[in-house]
Amino acid sequence: MKEEKQLKVSAIKNGTVIDHIPASNLFKVIEILALSHCKNQITFGNNLESKKLGSKAIIKIADRFFADDEVNRIALVAPQAKLNIIKNYNVIEKRTVEIPDEIHSIAKCMNPMCVTNHQAIPTKFKVISRQEVTLQCAYCEKITDQERLVILSGIR
Amino acid sequence: MKSLVSITDFSKQDILSVLEHAANFEKDSRQRLLQGKVVATLFFEPSTRTRLSFETAINRLGGRVIGFSDANNTSMAKGETLKDTIMMVANYADLIVMRHPLEGAARYASEISRIPIINAGDGANQHPTQTLLDLYSIKKTQGKLDDLNIAMVGDLKYGRTVHSLLQAMSLFRTSFTFIAPPELAMPGEYKNLLAKKKLQYSEHLDLEGSINDADIIYMTRVQRERFLDPMEYEKVKQLYVLRNSMLSNTRPNVKILHPLPRVNEINIDVDSNPKAYYFQQAGNGVFARMAAICHLLNL
Numbered sequence: 001m002k003e004e005k006q007l008k009v010s011a012i013k014n015g016t017v018i019d020h021i022p023a024s025n026l027f028k029v030i031e032i033l034a035l036s037h038c039k040n041q042i043t044f045g046n047n048l049e050s051k052k053l054g055s056k057a058i059i060k061i062a063d064r065f066f067a068d069d070e071v072n073r074i075a076l077v078a079p080q081a082k083l084n085i086i087k088n089y090n091v092i093e094k095r096t097v098e099i100p101d102e103i104h105s106i107a108k109c110m111n112p113m114c115v116t117n118h119q120a121i122p123t124k125f126k127v128i129s130r131q132e133v134t135l136q137c138a139y140c141e142k143i144t145d146q147e148r149l150v151i152l153s154g155i156r
Numbered sequence: 157m158k159s160l161v162s163i164t165d166f167s168k169q170d171i172l173s174v175l176e177h178a179a180n181f182e183k184d185s186r187q188r189l190l191q192g193k194v195v196a197t198l199f200f201e202p203s204t205r206t207r208l209s210f211e212t213a214i215n216r217l218g219g220r221v222i223g224f225s226d227a228n229n230t231s232m233a234k235g236e237t238l239k240d241t242i243m244m245v246a247n248y249a250d251l252i253v254m255r256h257p258l259e260g261a262a263r264y265a266s267e268i269s270r271i272p273i274i275n276a277g278d279g280a281n282q283h284p285t286q287t288l289l290d291l292y293s294i295k296k297t298q299g300k301l302d303d304l305n306i307a308m309v310g311d312l313k314y315g316r317t318v319h320s321l322l323q324a325m326s327l328f329r330t331s332f333t334f335i336a337p338p339e340l341a342m343p344g345e346y347k348n349l350l351a352k353k354k355l356q357y358s359e360h361l362d363l364e365g366s367i368n369d370a371d372i373i374y375m376t377r378v379q380r381e382r383f384l385d386p387m388e389y390e391k392v393k394q395l396y397v398l399r400n401s402m403l404s405n406t407r408p409n410v411k412i413l414h415p416l417p418r419v420n421e422i423n424i425d426v427d428s429n430p431k432a433y434y435f436q437q438a439g440n441g442v443f444a445r446m447a448a449i450c451h452l453l454n455l
């Protein structure tokens with residue numbers, strides 16, 4: 001099993017492996033972490049089998065290490081993501097992601113009358129609940145829940 | 157620097173101080189505290205009623221007013237952003253009163269402005285000076301804000317005025333009577349807030365009889381667009397109309413409030429009853445707004 005995985009997504013010497021991303025959200029994670037602007041060597045696999053998620057994605061980024069607040073930004077779309085920090089082909093640290101207290105510039109407010117949907121204003125939410133992700137817009141005060149959660153495109 | 161975007165921006169102390177000042181202004185409305193100051197009233201959408209109330213408040217205090225009453229004739233119509241307008245006006249004025257059709261516009265303005273913002277309505281979201289004038293009307297007619305029963309009638313689901321009033325009155329020892337059709341019932345989050353503060357409330361479907369213990373009857377409009385079924389709207393609309401005959405067993409001190417304008421939810425036969433207070437309530441808006449402006453400018 002382990003051998004097979006190695007073949008599917010090649011190993012990196014140093015860097016970060018982000019595992020257990022829901023397959024449907026791979027590209028959102030890429031966008032949130034701005035990996036399309038990243039010059040490092042990146043390999044990713046999608047629609048891999050996963051007992052936990054059914055179908056998962058994995059991203060390996062060579063020579064790149066993330067700060068907590070940076071990587072916590074993906075918690076909205078990949079709450080079960082696991083980070084493996086690789087040094088010299090060995091996993092030296094495993095990390096999970098955590099939804100922060102405030103979410104900036106990632107999610108879209110579901111309220112069509114919200115000022116953030118009409119003017120160039122970065123969105124801002126207070127996290128009301130982490131279990132069933134529930135966000136309260138700092139501007140219009142309306143609730144955006146998991147069902148209506150839309151990740152903004154073009155995040156830098 | 158403090159702004160008033162939502163009533164929850166004000167503490168109990170802030171509210172009590174504003175109400176006290178409002179009472180002083182009512183006694184003597186010629187205090188020229190805004191002499192030499194400029195207040196901008198930026199009405200990105202028209203609201204003559206609210207604008208006149210604010211501008212009267214500013215004028216009575218001796219301040220100068222700049223601004224616009226309709227964004228259609230300004231550079232905003234040509235695409236100037238809200239940010240640019242606020243940044244510009246903040247250079248000219250000491251305080252901004254703004255009304256905007258988009259929800260959250262005033263909160264955003266308060267983040268970027270270097271002078272205080274008063275939200276005079278941001279779409280369907282907040283209108284905190286309405287709440288201050290409601291509180292002032294309650295205090296003035298009842299002599300206190302504690303140990304009162306407030307009956308709220310009509311659209312308790314979408315009505316922002318009842319939500320703001322509930323939040324503010326929950327700072328005091330208040331009990332509530334909610335009277336609404338099931339589809340317009342008070343949302344759970346507000347009932348949870350009361351439960352957390354150990355404040356009592358009861359819920360009723362019928363208007364008649366449910367208002368007999370109330371000190372304040374707060375009436376709201378039931379709006380057609382809240383109903384998918386027009387027949388249902390017609391039915392509900394008739395059920396939540398206050399008539400003079402319903403007031404015979406109510407408390408002698410009870411007063412009827414309404415944010416105005418009304419449609420048909422208060423029958424005109426109530427108007428001549430001394431328990432009707434909605435016209436005086438609107439008049440109190442000037443004093444409440446004078447006090448809110450001075451409070452934010454530390455005057």
Ligand SMILES: [Zn+2]
Pocket residue numbers: 109110111114115116137138139140141142260
């Ligand atoms: Zn919003």
